[in-house]
Amino acid sequence: MSLRAVKPLNETQTRILDAAEELFMQHGFEGTSMRQLTAKAAVNLAAVNYHFGSKDALIEAVFRRRLDPMNAERLAELDRLELEAAGKPLAAEALIGAFIGVSLAMIEDGRGGGRNFVRLLGRTYTDPSKTIRTLLGHMYAQTMERFRAAFARSLPEVPREELNWRLHFMFGTLSYTLAATDAMNLIAGAKPEDRYDARQLRARLIDFLAAGLLARDAASASVKKAA
Amino acid sequence: MSLRAVKPLNETQTRILDAAEELFMQHGFEGTSMRQLTAKAAVNLAAVNYHFGSKDALIEAVFRRRLDPMNAERLAELDRLELEAAGKPLAAEALIGAFIGVSLAMIEDGRGGGRNFVRLLGRTYTDPSKTIRTLLGHMYAQTMERFRAAFARSLPEVPREELNWRLHFMFGTLSYTLAATDAMNLIAGAKPEDRYDARQLRARLIDFLAAGLLARDAASASVKKAA
DNA sequence: GTCTATATCATGATAGAC
DNA sequence: GTCTATCATGATATAGAC
Numbered sequence: 001m002s003l004r005a006v007k008p009l010n011e012t013q014t015r016i017l018d019a020a021e022e023l024f025m026q027h028g029f030e031g032t033s034m035r036q037l038t039a040k041a042a043v044n045l046a047a048v049n050y051h052f053g054s055k056d057a058l059i060e061a062v063f064r065r066r067l068d069p070m071n072a073e074r075l076a077e078l079d080r081l082e083l084e085a086a087g088k089p090l091a092a093e094a095l096i097g098a099f100i101g102v103s104l105a106m107i108e109d110g111r112g113g114g115r116n117f118v119r120l121l122g123r124t125y126t127d128p129s130k131t132i133r134t135l136l137g138h139m140y141a142q143t144m145e146r147f148r149a150a151f152a153r154s155l156p157e158v159p160r161e162e163l164n165w166r167l168h169f170m171f172g173t174l175s176y177t178l179a180a181t182d183a184m185n186l187i188a189g190a191k192p193e194d195r196y197d198a199r200q201l202r203a204r205l206i207d208f209l210a211a212g213l214l215a216r217d218a219a220s221a222s223v224k225k226a227a
Numbered sequence: 228m229s230l231r232a233v234k235p236l237n238e239t240q241t242r243i244l245d246a247a248e249e250l251f252m253q254h255g256f257e258g259t260s261m262r263q264l265t266a267k268a269a270v271n272l273a274a275v276n277y278h279f280g281s282k283d284a285l286i287e288a289v290f291r292r293r294l295d296p297m298n299a300e301r302l303a304e305l306d307r308l309e310l311e312a313a314g315k316p317l318a319a320e321a322l323i324g325a326f327i328g329v330s331l332a333m334i335e336d337g338r339g340g341g342r343n344f345v346r347l348l349g350r351t352y353t354d355p356s357k358t359i360r361t362l363l364g365h366m367y368a369q370t371m372e373r374f375r376a377a378f379a380r381s382l383p384e385v386p387r388e389e390l391n392w393r394l395h396f397m398f399g400t401l402s403y404t405l406a407a408t409d410a411m412n413l414i415a416g417a418k419p420e421d422r423y424d425a426r427q428l429r430a431r432l433i434d435f436l437a438a439g440l441l442a443r444d445a446a447s448a449s450v451k452k453a454a
Numbered sequence: 455g456t457c458t459a460t461a462t463c464a465t466g467a468t469a470g471a472c
Numbered sequence: 473g474t475c476t477a478t479c480a481t482g483a484t485a486t487a488g489a490c
Contacts, residue, residue, distance in 0.1 A: 012455085026355050030258030033483060044457055049485060051455095119355070126350050126406035128253050162431070169400045169435050172407075176399025179353035204389070208396050211442035212435040239473080261466060271474055276467060278473090457490080464483065472475075 009065075013051050015041040018113045020062050025120035029059055029132075060135060063124075066117045067136075070102050071143040077101075078146060089153040093210045099147055100174050100205055104198045107178070122179030125171065151213070158217060166213050173209060177201070236292075240278050242268040245340045247289050252347035256286055256359075287362060290351075293344045294363075297329050298370040304328075305373060316380040320437045326374055327401050327432055331425045334405070349406030352398065378440070385444060393440050400436060404428070 009017070019041035023032040034055065038045045052058040077098040081090055103121070106114035124132060152163060236244070246268035250259040261282065265272045279285040304325040308317055330348070333341035351359060379390060 010455095028255050028257055030255055034485085035482075044455095046457070046486080047455090055484075123353050123355070126353065126403060128346070128350070128406075165428075165431050166435055168407075169404065169432070172400045172403025173396045174399075176353060176402050177396065179355075180395075180399075201392075204392050205396070207442045207444070208393055208439040212439040215434045215438035217434070237473095260464075262464080271476090273468080273475070274473085282466070455490105457488100459487090459489095461486080462484090465481075466479105467481105468479080469477090470475100471477100472473105 012041075012043050012047055015043055016048055016051065016058070017062055017065055018116075020058055021066075021113055021120050022116045024059070024062065025116050025123065028123075029055075029127075029129075056131070059132075062117075062120075063135065063139060066106075066114070067121075067139045070106075071140065073102050074099060074143055075146060078150060082150070089156070090150060092151065092154050092213050093206050095147065095150055095154055096170070096206050096209050096213070097202065100209075101202060103174065103178055104202050104205075107196060107201070108198045118178045122175045122177070125175040155213060158213070162217055163213075166215075169212060170209050173205065177205065239268075239270050239274055242270060243275055243278065243285070244289055244292055245343075247285055248293075248340055248347050249343045251286070251289065252343050252350065255350075256282075256354075256356075283358070286359075289344075289347075290362065290366060293333075293341070294348075294366045297333075298367065300329050301326060301370050302373060305377060309377070316383070317377060319378065319381050319440050320433050322374065322377055322381055323397070323433050323436050323440070324429065327436075328429060330401065330405055331429050331432075334423060334428070335425045345405045349402045349404070352402040382440060385440070389444055390440075393442075396439060397436050400432065404432065 016037070019037055020032070023037055023040060026032075027036075034045060034048055038047060041047075048055070048058055052061055078095075081094055081098060103118050106118045109115055124136065127133065148164075148167065151167060152160065155163060158166065243264070246264050247259070250264055250267060253259075254263075261272060261275055265274060268274075275282065275285055279288055305322075308321055308325060330345050333345045336342055351363065354360065375391075375394065378394060379387065382390060385393065
């Protein structure tokens with residue numbers, strides 16, 4: 001939860017975490033062995049258990065190292081926006097930008113491993129394991145609640161339940177976009193890599209998502225009639 | 228590729244495939260062992276290798292059993308829509324509905340295992356394994372090309388590259404929505420299960436996605452200026 | 455703190471009886 | 473087609489030397 005509960009990491013621990021986020025991204029948690037992991041990190045086989053206790057505890061540490069600062073940054077940006085707005089509701093575009101911008105900026109952190117992490121994160125949002133889901137749920141709890149409330153104030157004309165769904169869709173789009181940062185897998189004529197420019201992607205996503213969030217609410221009306 | 232290349236399955240094979248799509252969905256491909264799988268299917272440990280040859284071949288069979296008919300249905304619906312339209316471009320809403328409807332209908336197939344499959348499919352779209360990605364790419368190739376062309380005719384005012392991105396975002400939303408059919412994981416106050424009604428979800432998704440696909444193209448214009 | 459060596463168990467695959 | 477038994481390998485984790 002708290003930011004300062006994180007102990008400083010020594011070099012061995014950092015190398016383990018870096019290797020872990022790359023291998024977990026490539027092969028999943030269960031598909032990555034301690035042997036692969038310690039070999040890639042160039043540390044001893046026993047080092048993971050010594051420093052983290054177990055493989056599960058390592059998984060948690062991988063997320064905690066990046067996610068706690070990322071969410072702190074999101075909240076700081078939301079604070080800043082709300083201070084500027086002086087009580088007025090924020091534009092949906094600004095809220096979307098504050099939420100997705102932090103992740104997207106990391107796509108371009110190739111050497112520092114941030115890119116590996118956000119791809120891993122994108123995949124993990126859809127991980128069905130209860131342990132993982134609970135872990136992510138806790139790490140995101142306060143951030144999500146603040147943003148949900150801010151979106152509700154920004155879009156008072158969208159019913160609460162409809163808004164929940166649209167926010168769900170928004171996370172889906174972000175999650176998939178992060179997970180697939182090396183290819184538009186299914187789009188036939190699309191070019192990969194070189195077009196994954198974070199700034200441009202940010203602008204495209206904001207346009208797409210803002211339009212979706214603001215869509216005229218035909219669905220819930222028509223279904224209410226049918227039900 | 229072709230539909231009729233699929234051999235009829237006996238009961239043992241069907242039980243193996245049903246167990247596989249549930250376990251692969253829950254624990255991933257590498258996290259599922261043959262022992263778990265054959266135990267759940269109530270068949271002998273050697274049966275997978277006898278009937279399918281290997282674990283990898285089983286994975287392919289799992290996707291082929293459902294995906295080939297699903298894509299055939301998508302194309303049939305597209306044929307039907309284009310016939311009706313008699314040469315005129317189709318509405319984006321109709322195209323979205325034809326593409327996503329087939330997957331969404333399977334969410335409600337609890338007993339038949341269709342729900343397990345679409346959740347698995349949602350996860351697999353973001354699987355980084357080259358083998359898996361190539362497999363899905365091949366299975367979707369013709370379908371994607373036909374739909375991409377139809378969307379391009381439907382939305383002539385959206386530049387080709389921008390449209391590719393928006394379709395990418397659309398698959399992301401669908402993928403995540405399918406993968407997370409038991410919970411809006413990250414949305415705090417949201418209720419799960421009982422609200423995952425396929426018809427309502429379909430309407431909500433079409434509204435959201437159509438608005439996104441049709442969004443005024445501010446992003447690519449502003450970035451072109453900056454570049 | 456780091457390493458080697460090893461304990462213990464699970465894995466995918468197959469050979470061969472029925 | 474189904475089964476048991478088994479192989480070779482690789483898994484996580486730890487004990488104990490340095």
